[in-house]
Amino acid sequence: MKIVKLQDIIGTEREVHGEGWRSRRILLKKDKMGFSLHETIWPPGHELRMWYKNHLEAVYCVAGNGSIEDLETGEVHELYDGVCYALDKHDRHILRGGTEEMRLVCVFNPPVTGLEVHDEDGAYCLVEDDDD
Structure with missing residues (x-):
C-alpha cells in the first residue's frame, strides 16, 4: 500500500511548474500503478x-x-466542480481558466515519469526512465 500526502510533494521535484500552471505528481510511472495521478492548479484566465x-x-x-x-469540433465545454472530461481520442484541445483558479485531478495512461515537458504540439513525449 502506498500513502502519498500532498503536503510532502509541494516544493519537491514532483511539483512541476509550466507556463502559469503547476502540477503535483502524486503517482508516477515508477510507482507501478499503470497510470499516473496528478493535481493540477490552473490560474484564472490562463x-x-x-x-x-x-x-x-x-x-x-x-x-x-x-x-x-x-x-x-469547435465545441466548448464548461468546467466546474464535479465535471470530468476524458481525452479518449488524443483530442487536440485548449484548456482555459475561468474567473477562479481551477483545481484538477488528472490521470494519464501510459503513466508519466515526471520528466516530461510539453513539446511544440502541447504533447508529452514518451519518456523512458530507469525504473522499468
Whole structure:
C-alpha cells in the first residue's frame, strides 16, 4: 500500500511548474500503478493549447471554473466542480481558466515519469526512465 500526502510533494521535484500552471505528481510511472495521478492548479484566465498524442488523459475538476475547447469540433465545454472530461481520442484541445483558479485531478495512461515537458504540439513525449 502506498500513502502519498500532498503536503510532502509541494516544493519537491514532483511539483512541476509550466507556463502559469503547476502540477503535483502524486503517482508516477515508477510507482507501478499503470497510470499516473496528478493535481493540477490552473490560474484564472490562463489558456494553453495541448494535444496528448502519446497519452490518454481523464481530468476531474474539484474546484474553480474554466472551459475546454475541442479543436476538432469547435465545441466548448464548461468546467466546474464535479465535471470530468476524458481525452479518449488524443483530442487536440485548449484548456482555459475561468474567473477562479481551477483545481484538477488528472490521470494519464501510459503513466508519466515526471520528466516530461510539453513539446511544440502541447504533447508529452514518451519518456523512458530507469525504473522499468
